[in-house]
Structure formats: structure tokens, C-alpha cells
Amino acid sequence: xxxxxxxxxxxxxxxxxxxxxxxxxxxxxxxxxxxxxxxxxxxxxxxxxxxxxxxxxxxxxxxxxxxxxxxxxxxxxxxxxxxxxxxxxxxxxxxxxxxxxxxxxxxxxxxxxxxxx
Numbered sequence: 001x002x003x004x005x006x007x008x009x010x011x012x013x014x015x016x017x018x019x020x021x022x023x024x025x026x027x028x029x030x031x032x033x034x035x036x037x038x039x040x041x042x043x044x045x046x047x048x049x050x051x052x053x054x055x056x057x058x059x060x061x062x063x064x065x066x067x068x069x070x071x072x073x074x075x076x077x078x079x080x081x082x083x084x085x086x087x088x089x090x091x092x093x094x095x096x097x098x099x100x101x102x103x104x105x106x107x108x109x110x111x112x113x114x115x116x117x
Contacts, residue, residue, distance in 0.1 A: 009097035
């Protein structure tokens with residue numbers, strides 16, 4: 001199965017990372033799909049502009065570290081809902097902590113599961 005995980009509030013937690021690693025070991029294709037701004041567009045994020053230059057450079061370090069440890073790709077959605085991206089790229093399942101994301105996925109036929117935040 002092709003499975004995506006949200007990062008903030010979801011895959012940032014070690015127990016969820018263990019779940020992702022287990023799914024990978026079982027042969028599933030795992031991706032990170034985040035609403036964060038990508039490197040090209042992160043200046044649009046109000047919070048980004050309030051950070052020091054040093055903090056701006058390391059904004060996604062937590063995300064990149066987990067993606068590297070799991071050896072999975074990252075898809076930035078630039079503050080857009082993930083559902084249409086997941087549907088268009090044939091994901092079977094999405095795991096997230098946000099009810100709105102869960103409902104949007106279900107509305108387009110992508111199974112979604114909520115991780116309590």
C-alpha cells in the first residue's frame with residue numbers, strides 16, 4: 001500500500017515513527033505529506049518571517065531528519081489540503097492529527113486515520 005503521514009502532530013512523535021518504520025519493513029511505500037511551505041515558498045509563512053536568519057535556515061531540520069532516518073520522500077503542500085494531492089497520486093491511506101484533513105481525505109476516497117494530538 002501507498003501510505004502517507006502528516007508530520008507536525010503526527011510523524012514528529014517517536015511512536016508514530018516506529019509505526020512508519022514497521023509499515024516500511026512490511027513492504028509498504030511510505031511518504032511524508034505536510035502542509036508546511038516548501039523551501040521556495042516558506043517566506044510566505046508569517047511565522048517564518050518572524051524568525052532570526054539562523055532559525056530560518058533550520059526551519060525544516062526536524063522534518064528532514066525524520067525523513068532521512070526513515071528514508072522516505074517529503075511532499076510539501078504549501079498550506080493546501082492534502083486530499084486532492086493524495087487522490088491524484090494514488091495514495092491508499094493517510095495518517096494525520098487534523099480532523100479537517102481526515103474528512104477531506106475521506107471525501108475523495110482516501111482512507112484516513114487520526115492520531116490523537
